[in-house]
Amino acid sequence: MDWHTIFINDLDLPYALEIAIRTVLMFLFVLLLLRLSGKKGVRQLTIFEVAIIIALGSAAGDPMFNKDMAILPSLLVFALILGVYRLLTYFAARNEKIESLLEGDPMYIIEDGMFTMEEESHKAFAKDEFFAEMRAASIEHVGQVRIALLETNGQVSFYYYSDEDVRPGLPVLPKPYSERTKHIVKRGAYACTFCGKVSKLSKATACDRCGHEEWVPAIDTRRLA
Secondary structure, eight states, X not given: OOHHHHHTTTOOHHHHHXXXXXXXXXXXXXXXXXXXXXXXXXXXXXXXXXXXXHHHHHHHHHHHHOTTSOHHHHHHHHHHHHHHHHHHHHHHHHOHHHHHHHHOOOEEEEETTEEOSGGGGOTTOOHHHHHHHHHHTTOOBGGGEEEEEEOTTSOEEEEEOOGGGOOOBOBOXXXXXXXXXXXXXXXXXEEETTTOOXXXXXXXXXXXXXXXXOEEEOBOOOOOO
16 A cells, blocks of 8 residues: 555645645635625525535635646636525525525424424434423423424524423433333323323323323423523
């Protein structure tokens, strides 16, 4: 195995300096284009905008280290990407169907203190990650939440029950959630770990809402903001 070819090959000092200059220039052009797009941060990016960033990175990558690639054609690609982005966002702002096609729609995750069945067919839905979002918002169990929406930019919006209306719910803290089981030996309120419905149970049974059979003792603590 030729380690010199793998790590260095025909790299020399002038070519290394050229790579450095190309990389700095392309990086600055990428920053400029992102500023022109009007976005403030990654948390505000939709799937459509992430696709734009990927296309931008592809156009910027080759000129950084390929001496046969000139910078000007990449700048032309940058201009076209920005033009397409501006054009599509212009039409999306004036047509809800186009906006929905490009950016998707908000998805209900929780309604009335239970998980909706909508997320069952949403393959990108990760309950562990969603639990982490809930814990970051000081939510101890699903019964504290009236509505939760997964926005098109990946953020989650929570609408809470008042303290008087908090109901028993599925715990999201690791220790209580770890008590989930398919074997119930003590009568009490149990939350389905799949859909969050709370039922009074004295023995193991399938959830009458989603058909799953795993339960965890429900809790009804109030939310501490």
